[in-house]
Amino acid sequence: MHQLAAKVGQIFDADRGPRLRVAVMSFGFKYGIPLDADIVLDMRFLPNPFWIPELRGKTGRDPEVAAFVFDRLGAAEFVTRTVAMLDAMISGYVREGRRYITLAVGCTGGKHRSVAVAERLAAELAGERSAP
Template identity: 45%
Template structure:
């Protein structure tokens, strides 16, 4: 293995039906390079392959199992020892175990046949596989018993155990928009700011945007503004960590008003500042900020808005 080989290497193995696919998908979501069911004859070649500069920062997960071509648990243990001694890398081994009765239930529910018992009852294949895997189970430096776990529980455990700094964080986007031009297609959360008074109906404020101080001050002066912002910010501070814990990769928070130039822009700017202050990394975008102000989009001011406090 060359000097630019991966610095983090994990072999993922265990009982069929115990969650190997879930683990590999989760590691891939965390940014790992994942190789599954690689013929063992190619393992040495993979480990010795030179990588582009900087690629060694991306960890490598290799999925192996009893059905991997050339599988021999004792030979795998010897090969891991040799690779570790020869190349000086700490190669971790994660073994996924599960009680036989639970494995039988999973095979029964999915109507899949056990790969080692295609023409026999699943318990026969489970027993045979457990025997074949015994040497590598004894060798593994990490074991997870998934008997009582759902797929989401296992994925959360992998994220807790193997996510490096900055890995597993959702990509958070705060997007302002105008309802008159349609809802954003990929929004996860939508907050409607049309309950706030509308700067569009104040002639001096109409040409401006929510990024301008006079417009922001006008929006923030609405009697409902302070309490609404406090509640929305509190909700987001609670939800974003929950999305992260569930492994959600993208979270788009859409803030809307009628035209997408005043109220939604100001509120999006405020929310972005607050969330960044709480340590979240995010992207701020204004979809309709460049659109020209139009009375036909904003509707008509109400009879109670002679001073410009219009509801749009």
């Protein structure tokens, strides 16, 4: 099976070579870990914006929440190190014939920290490097 996939890949992807598609998703641990996750990251080490009244009703896509998350010690470093780890893993996944992986980023409710970090990770992995 792997040899056939490699041969078909050589024929149709000769100019590009094999590629790995990374799906980045956020989730809430209180609802359970996604069954299709290949890699699970836990953002519960960061302070929870849920406890800030003006941020509670917002999500990690809102600039105020993202700023709160990334102003916390360790958040930006976590993203930088995670991207470096994934860069190191991707060639191995490709060699093993993987074409898709799912990266699940979780926090307690899945609305604030995990969303902000998942958005930043997706942008970084897509080559849209953001400001610290």
